[in-house]
Amino acid sequence: MHTFAKKQIQIICERPILKRVQRHLTEAGVKGFTVFPALSGSGSEGEWDREGMIGDAGQMVMVLVVLDPEDLDRVLADIFDVVSPQMGVITISDVAVVRSDRF
């Protein structure tokens, strides 16, 4: 099948800043994203685990954005500014899609 090269940004960030991340993504003109819940994890600030927790602090989520390579730098710079003062990790990878126009 004929496919097109796109980029996928994977943002593992804190739940309390999710709204902010979403707003910046939308403002950057991203056409879509999907958010996944994480269960637990470990990083430079130590371990965390959602089991039993009631507040939003200490919850990490993963935001997945598939986008056109042209938009990557702009979106990335914007999101990096939002996420970097917080806990979390951003990675970029190559993906292929079938319908180019949707991203």
Added chain:
Amino acid sequence: MHTFAKKQIQIICERPILKRVQRHLTEAGVKGFTVFPALSGSGSEGEWDREGMIGDAGQMVMVLVVLDPEDLDRVLADIFDVVSPQMGVITISDVAVVRSDRF
């Protein structure tokens, strides 16, 4: 470690068609897949959020399939037919695995 090149298909699709997607994957001879729940998201049809919801409509899930590059086109074509009339996104990426025979 010696690794083998495989493909990973990532299908973000609506919960109500999950059964259908699974059936098609199985019929296409895929050796395995894993389904992950999504929390919320945004796309051409607007935003959605699972918090507080009771029905299956409006829930997106992500199906991850690792498979042999040889099988990619066949499986992709089949799944694309199922998913494309619905909301959702399919991406393909390159991955490496340690045991080749399992995919």
Added chain:
Amino acid sequence: MHTFAKKQIQIICERPILKRVQRHLTEAGVKGFTVFPALSGSGSEGEWDREGMIGDAGQMVMVLVVLDPEDLDRVLADIFDVVSPQMGVITISDVAVVRSDRF
């Protein structure tokens, strides 16, 4: 934006061995990881579905580790030993990150 090449290991493994996997990752000097819950799936041992379940057996999780390519082989060998007698799948892929020192 300037980015650095890293590797991402994606470990789909059984919930009961998660603690063990985490211990091995930490001992292997990995700087961080994140765990995601899976909903359902299918593999050589048949299908599973978390809906309605109460015990840990039969739950799969996905552990995502972003790490330096230099550390890949060591970590992979270690984790492969832990996971391979169990159900599950390990894949490796290329990712790019903005801040190199964190991985």
Added chain:
Amino acid sequence: MNEILALASANLLSPAVLFFALGFLGTMAGSQLTLPEAVAKTLSIYLMLAIGFKGGVAVAEHGLGIDILLALGAGVVLSALIPLVAFALLSVMARLDRVDRAAVAAHYGSISIVTFVAASEALRVAGLSFEGYLVAVAAVMETPAILVALYLAHAGGARPGANARSGARQEGLLSEVMLNSSVVVLIGSFVIGFLTGPKGLADIGPFIVDPFKGVLCLFLLDMGAVAGRGIRSGWKHMSPGLVLFGLVMPYVGAVFALGAGLAIGLSTGGVAILMVLGASASYIAVPAALRLALPEARPSIYLTLSLGITFPMNLTIGIPAYIALARLANG
């Protein structure tokens, strides 16, 4: 008239409606008052189990007769008829393409069990009782509306491409709808209630009767929040005509049900409940079925209408109005 106002204000000032308002207004103001999905789903199963079981016990106590068959028949007819009316009304009131119109129509032919539950509480406050088997009528009203709507969608030749895979799409649709867990829990609990009768109710009453109203409050807090969120995000898809449809259509459905209820000789409370079934719009079984059967139809339209406009209207003003009408008519 005084009585109607008293009924309306008793309803509006009941904890259940106030918690709904809290969820709705709090969400409008920007708060997130939803329950976690897992819990919201469980509460809806609880409500279905409780209402089904109690209906079954009521039938066990009062005996099974021909009237139940009549009522089931009336339910099927209403569920098939109301979508036709809704479809026609929509053609006049809003600019939607055929598929969206059919999808919306399906929701109004089907029913909302939470509205049913809220209405049964309001009836109790008003000192009215209703035929227990109406729970079973609620269950049978889920399906016919979907079939009629599919017919409506395809009759005129749906959007290009829509028919292409419709064969594949319809695979197992009917069984999917009839085996929808909400329908099965409702009917199953009804049968269990019927089999175990008052003794069974005594056993599990402290779970399904005593805390019922409180659980309903918690659930309506969540529903209010979901409705508020629906309005926030779906408002841009609404036209004045559509909003008006969402407010008026319930009364149209209710009037048809009133006729049916009187025709088959239901009690005043029973007529009111049948009106509520006619007036209410689905937001569990039908949307899920339509994602399978009519993926081109837009949830932002049908869900906003059913959850964001019709449900709140029914809960606050509709229920007392239907009760009052049933009283007048059966008076």
Added chain:
Amino acid sequence: MNEILALASANLLSPAVLFFALGFLGTMAGSQLTLPEAVAKTLSIYLMLAIGFKGGVAVAEHGLGIDILLALGAGVVLSALIPLVAFALLSVMARLDRVDRAAVAAHYGSISIVTFVAASEALRVAGLSFEGYLVAVAAVMETPAILVALYLAHAGGARPGANARSGARQEGLLSEVMLNSSVVVLIGSFVIGFLTGPKGLADIGPFIVDPFKGVLCLFLLDMGAVAGRGIRSGWKHMSPGLVLFGLVMPYVGAVFALGAGLAIGLSTGGVAILMVLGASASYIAVPAALRLALPEARPSIYLTLSLGITFPMNLTIGIPAYIALARLANG
């Protein structure tokens, strides 16, 4: 005999068993009647908390004596002995390799707390009571079976490779099993019930006593659905011999427990409960432990047997049969 039939039909027509049947049959027919995982887990914690607490209160009321030690000892012995019998029986009845046989045996030596709960309800209906400390006996019966099964698996030299990493694998296994949350909640609540006594029960009774049966119904709806799903997907791994084993083995375990119960002088209700413990098979603690300790053993076999065959059999026919037997034997 009449009495036995009355007991059996009272059990079969109890709301709890009927809701289990609803979940089971509904799933067989293709519906999805499970509760969300988070809620199912919580309900199982609730049941454990409630049953543990009530057991502790019962002991506080009746005093602590040597009999509790005897019963604990009997529990340990049964839990170690039954797997040996199960292993031997399996060698005759089915073609499984050693590791799978050992894994299945572990499940039957251990216990199912939900079966315990259902049996205690059936006893109440039958007008029998039982020694409160049997809850603690249930808790100690989780572990020995696993150890014996591990010995059985390795005694003959397990599958090639199985021993390779077994050192690493056993790291912390014992503490893992004994600290399994279900065991800790059961024992912990037992101790708290013992410490706070009837006053504590009066405090939290409206949570753990009044709605208990209703919660059990909801939980059994879920268990029925899970069991039905297990049968659907696991059926192809079952041979006639295995199915027969799943139906017969509980009675073998029950008879051993009958002997033990009579030997240590339990009441009729107590004997019946001990029989239920002997007869029931684990599906929480043991499967999780075996994924760690015996990953080569196939869950599709042991879980299908324990959840799909033995659990439904015990719940429907087993429990009344054990009660009847206990009555006969204890005169």
Added chain:
Amino acid sequence: MNEILALASANLLSPAVLFFALGFLGTMAGSQLTLPEAVAKTLSIYLMLAIGFKGGVAVAEHGLGIDILLALGAGVVLSALIPLVAFALLSVMARLDRVDRAAVAAHYGSISIVTFVAASEALRVAGLSFEGYLVAVAAVMETPAILVALYLAHAGGARPGANARSGARQEGLLSEVMLNSSVVVLIGSFVIGFLTGPKGLADIGPFIVDPFKGVLCLFLLDMGAVAGRGIRSGWKHMSPGLVLFGLVMPYVGAVFALGAGLAIGLSTGGVAILMVLGASASYIAVPAALRLALPEARPSIYLTLSLGITFPMNLTIGIPAYIALARLANG
């Protein structure tokens, strides 16, 4: 003195505290006794709904007066004042940088509604009642502490880079905090309780009153497990000075509240509750707000202190001590 000991031991041997201890000790020993996140969140909403509603009903019964305004004012003052004291104390007792000190201070100025709930149960046991509107006071005490702490953090020029984006960071912070769902549910339920009064309480009492204590036990099992996990993972970030702060600061806050409570003429029970508010530290609204407003502050410090040290201390020893002090002072 005897009375104090009786109070303390009644508290320590209440099911609620014992379940907390079970969660805490079980987790320390390596077990996982947490509830699923979805359920833990729901239980906390339930507690807030119940306590808010009951407070509103109490106010409806006793009438609304100037005293409620006085109490709200006292709450705001306490919530703004206590962080200043905490900040100063921390400067002496521990080596933390400014931002961490400010963050910790915010938690102690704010309140823990679960501690409030546990205290209200202890008061009932002690035969004391309190002013219903103190629930509303609890709600207003969430916010001022955060604002004062932000001022403290930035007054000295926070860590380099911290101010850089603080404009962006503060976007919507205030509304975020005041619309935090826990605050909205508490206040909203209070208002609904006030509007529906004793009649509303009769309606939903079987849900929010009868099982309340039992639900609290289940919730405290979870809280104990979370606190134990916090101590396990956060212990390495604690210095002796910090631990001491976590144990002593509540009493400092309580003494300020004692003064305020006496000044505005609260009842003995009311004074004790206000002391509990002064003494307790937030772990829902404040941590979430600080992740937005002060991301440089380390949760491993503030959460370990508030959840791992202060909460258990208040629950076990603090509450009876505050009640005893309130009795002595209001004598």
